[in-house]
Amino acid sequence: MSSTLLSGNEAVARGAWEAGASVGVGYPGTPSTQALEVFARMEGVYAEWAPNEKVALEVAAGASMGGARALVTMKHVGMNVAADPLFTLAYTGVGAGLVIFVADDPGMHSSQNEQDSRNWGPFARVPVLEPADSSEALEFTRAAFEISERFDIPVIVRSTTRLSHSKGVVDLTRDRISTEPREYLKDIGKWVMMPAMARARREALDERVRQMSEFAEDSQLNRIEMRDPTLGIVASGVCYQYVREALPDASVFKLGISFPVPEKALAAFAAQVDRLVVVEEADAYLASKLRSLGLDPEPVGLPAAGELSPGIIASALGAEAPATRNSVSGLPPRPPLMCPGCPHRGAYNALRKVKAIVTGDIGCYTLGALAPLASMDSCVCMGASIGMAHGMRLAGQGSDRPVAAVIGDSTFAHSGITGLIDLAYNGSDALVCILDNRITAMTGHQQNPVSGMTLQGRPTTEIDLEALCRSVGVRRVRTVDPHDLAAAEQAVREEVAADELSVIIFRAPCALLIKDKEQPFAVDEESCTACGLCIRLGCPAISKEQDGKARIDTTICVGCGDCVQVCRFSAIELTGPACDIGGV
Amino acid sequence: MAVQTVTVMLAGVGGQGTILAADVLAKTAVAAGLDVKLSEVHGMAQRGGSVDTVVRFGQSVASPITDHGCADHLVAFEMIEAARQLPYVKPGGRLLVNSRTIDPLPVLIGDLASPAGVEEALVAEGAIFIDAEELACEAGSPKSANIVLLGALSTGLEFSLDLWTEVIGGRVPPATVEFNLRAFELGRRACGEGGACLL
Numbered sequence: 001m002s003s004t005l006l007s008g009n010e011a012v013a014r015g016a017w018e019a020g021a022s023v024g025v026g027y028p029g030t031p032s033t034q035a036l037e038v039f040a041r042m043e044g045v046y047a048e049w050a051p052n053e054k055v056a057l058e059v060a061a062g063a064s065m066g067g068a069r070a071l072v073t074m075k076h077v078g079m080n081v082a083a084d085p086l087f088t089l090a091y092t093g094v095g096a097g098l099v100i101f102v103a104d105d106p107g108m109h110s111s112q113n114e115q116d117s118r119n120w121g122p123f124a125r126v127p128v129l130e131p132a133d134s135s136e137a138l139e140f141t142r143a144a145f146e147i148s149e150r151f152d153i154p155v156i157v158r159s160t161t162r163l164s165h166s167k168g169v170v171d172l173t174r175d176r177i178s179t180e181p182r183e184y185l186k187d188i189g190k191w192v193m194m195p196a197m198a199r200a201r202r203e204a205l206d207e208r209v210r211q212m213s214e215f216a217e218d219s220q221l222n223r224i225e226m227r228d229p230t231l232g233i234v235a236s237g238v239c240y241q242y243v244r245e246a247l248p249d250a251s252v253f254k255l256g257i258s259f260p261v262p263e264k265a266l267a268a269f270a271a272q273v274d275r276l277v278v279v280e281e282a283d284a285y286l287a288s289k290l291r292s293l294g295l296d297p298e299p300v301g302l303p304a305a306g307e308l309s310p311g312i313i314a315s316a317l318g319a320e321a322p323a324t325r326n327s328v329s330g331l332p333p334r335p336p337l338m339c340p341g342c343p344h345r346g347a348y349n350a351l352r353k354v355k356a357i358v359t360g361d362i363g364c365y366t367l368g369a370l371a372p373l374a375s376m377d378s379c380v381c382m383g384a385s386i387g388m389a390h391g392m393r394l395a396g397q398g399s400d401r402p403v404a405a406v407i408g409d410s411t412f413a414h415s416g417i418t419g420l421i422d423l424a425y426n427g428s429d430a431l432v433c434i435l436d437n438r439i440t441a442m443t444g445h446q447q448n449p450v451s452g453m454t455l456q457g458r459p460t461t462e463i464d465l466e467a468l469c470r471s472v473g474v475r476r477v478r479t480v481d482p483h484d485l486a487a488a489e490q491a492v493r494e495e496v497a498a499d500e501l502s503v504i505i506f507r508a509p510c511a512l513l514i515k516d517k518e519q520p521f522a523v524d525e526e527s528c529t530a531c532g533l534c535i536r537l538g539c540p541a542i543s544k545e546q547d548g549k550a551r552i553d554t555t556i557c558v559g560c561g562d563c564v565q566v567c568r569f570s571a572i573e574l575t576g577p578a579c580d581i582g583g584v
Numbered sequence: 585m586a587v588q589t590v591t592v593m594l595a596g597v598g599g600q601g602t603i604l605a606a607d608v609l610a611k612t613a614v615a616a617g618l619d620v621k622l623s624e625v626h627g628m629a630q631r632g633g634s635v636d637t638v639v640r641f642g643q644s645v646a647s648p649i650t651d652h653g654c655a656d657h658l659v660a661f662e663m664i665e666a667a668r669q670l671p672y673v674k675p676g677g678r679l680l681v682n683s684r685t686i687d688p689l690p691v692l693i694g695d696l697a698s699p700a701g702v703e704e705a706l707v708a709e710g711a712i713f714i715d716a717e718e719l720a721c722e723a724g725s726p727k728s729a730n731i732v733l734l735g736a737l738s739t740g741l742e743f744s745l746d747l748w749t750e751v752i753g754g755r756v757p758p759a760t761v762e763f764n765l766r767a768f769e770l771g772r773r774a775c776g777e778g779g780a781c782l783l
Contacts, residue, residue, distance in 0.1 A: 005614055005622065162648055167607075167620070168648070169619055169620055238647075241646040242647050309651050310646075310647050310649075310651055311652065311653075312651075321652070322651070322674070323675050324652045324673075325653075325670045325673050325677075326670070326708075327671045328699070328705045330699050331702075332688050332690050332698075334597065334664070334688035335689060336598070337631055337632045338631070339631065370689075371689075371690070371693065372693050535693050540689060543687060
């Protein structure tokens with residue numbers, strides 16, 4: 001037996017591997033990404049990044065139908081994309097076990113919204129398991145494959161940021177179980193969901209949910225911890241850990257299966273305690289369920305939005321907050337920023353020059369909304385930039401300020417292509433900018449269909465973006481190096497002036513992909529006139545000094561030369577190799 | 585060994601090596617036979633934003649995160665982040681601060697002033713200052729500043745030097761073991777008996 005520190009994500013990967021899953025498919029998304037990355041490195045598995053979560057689930061569904069246990073991974077918003085196959089896969093059921101790992105992000109550390117993926121349980125009628133730490137993440141994922149096959153149903157394992165990105169001690173005691181694929185037997189009543197068959201499968205699904213409800217009543221994945229009966233808490237996932245920390249004496253009904261809930265066991269627990277309180281993040285999912293069962297949990301005023309913590313729970317239940325140190329006021333915020341040498345900066349510099357209204361998308365380049373670039377007007381969901389640019393034009397925008405969409409290479413492959421087809425098909429004259437930095441950068445450099453490499457490091461074909469755009473009917477397609485600021489600006493000026501749809505592909509690799517940095521630049525104090533033009537690029541290597549002049553931190557400058565091009569006074573020049581260790 | 589759960593918060597800026605330092609600390613606690621939880625946030629934080637990591641260890645640890653007034657140790661890799669996370673430190677908790685400031689973008693571009701009085705406020709709260717970059721350079725590489733800070737932290741924890749040495753040796757890239765162990769020792773000396781940072 002060996003005790004190892006594993007994150008929730010790593011433990012999910014291990015659990016799937018132990019369960020004999022041989023196929024893993026997903027789309028990167030914080031906080032879920034490492035689960036598939038770790039799975040992909042395990043022995044005897046095939047794993048791939050799909051272009052989006054819908055495709056990922058469909059690939060896994062096929063693998064399951066064909067007899068191989070399959071793991072699908074995504075973040076909460078990815079489940080919206082995968083919802084179409086999900087609902088019908090509940091009807092068809094599975095071949096071999098099919099487990100969907102979905103990670104929610106309460107508090108929105110790296111997301112555009114909060115969603116509570118437990119709701120997919122009753123919505124799609126699929127079981128939802130909620131591990132509360134790394135050890136359970138392994139156990140529950142393993143169990144999820146068993147449940148999937150036993151009840152012929154895809155199973156959701158739901159995580160949150162604090163489970164996915166927290167590490168805990170896990171005992172690795174077991175090996176992988178046999179991975180012999182199941183036999184495929186043709187069965188159109190089960191797999192062909194046209195109305196006549198689907199009606200029968202709907203009845204069968206209701207019966208399977210009934211059986212799963214019975215299973216949940218006795219399952220060891222749920223646990224009653226009776227302590228002081230004056231206070232009984234119902235909690236699941238990491239909230240259980242917060243409750244144990246905040247209220248060590250309270251009795252707890254720890255739910256490991258949040259759909260279907262064990263109704264009888266919950267009623268029995270409620271009858272044993274004086275006060276019944278639900279502690280949960282994101283949605284009042286369990287509280288609503290308990291109310292529908294007539295159990296009437298006591299509202300204690302926990303916040304609906306954001307994350308909980310032991311302290312928040314303790315104060316909601318009347319504990320005094322601990323004494324703290326004095327806080328320091330007036331601290332500047334530290335927003336994330338585009339790296340030195342980031343190629344997105346050149347694209348925004350050009351769009352800013354034409355005062356474009358920019359519909360944005362999801363990726364590092366979303367940071368272009370922040371000062372000093374401040375060049376993005378919207379960010380909604382993967383792929384939204386393109387359709388929204390068209391919609392802005394339909395609303396009459398674009399006569400005094402041009403309308404442009406900005407989308408990254410991976411996001412374009414995820415769900416930008418269909419938007420572009422719409423614009424071409426319906427004759428839009430918007431400008432679509434594809435920021436092709438050769439990688440899925442924001443989630444930590446995952447390969448994608450544009451990068452020429454697969455998740456498991458196999459060289460592969462890469463999308464020819466120019467040919468793709470032309471093939472859907474865009475006649476004006478051009479490619480420019482965003483580090484050539486003059487060329488980038490000229491391209492934008494010409495394409496916003498065109499009276500038809502255009503695509504500009506800004507192509508340069510993510511600065512973090514470049515291992516050999518160029519020689520850094522420095523500012524010549526004599527020549528610098530404190531005009532502020534280089535400051536407006538928002539490069540973290542450039543700072544504005546007391547006298548308004550610019551200074552370059554040579555330890556982080558990568559020598560991209562963007563600032564040299566905007567300087568009208570030739571005040572930025574090459575320097576010697578970095579010597580000091582930076583900071584001020 | 586500690587029966588009470590000990591909570592350590594490591595605060596810094598993306599790219600400073602807080603996550604590796606937290607990982608070494610957590611692995612040391614595991615090697616000492618303790619239950620451990622470590623919480624970190626990836627994603628946007630990696631692009632130069634604030635990065636806070638919490639490591640908690642003891643007989644049995646439930647929550648991976650902590651609250652204001654609950655951290656026994658704050659190891660700040662940068663002074664503005666030290667001030668930002670100060671409310672997490674217990675009265676009587678230990679406050680180790682790398683004497684370095686990294687201005688955030690709103691300050692770099694001149695939209696906001698560099699905050700005044702940060703160092704004074706930290707002094708008033710009993711902060712122990714360490715020039716981790718200088719000691720790291722002395723050890724052989726400025727990149728080991730995170731391990732210098734871990735060395736400084738180690739003087740306030742009950743793990744043996746052998747345990748730390750073993751875990752660091754197994755966690756950092758092989759070519760860097762020597763200077764990282766030297767960095768650890770320099771940080772430890774700076775905060776140990778007769779060390780410069782014990783005022």
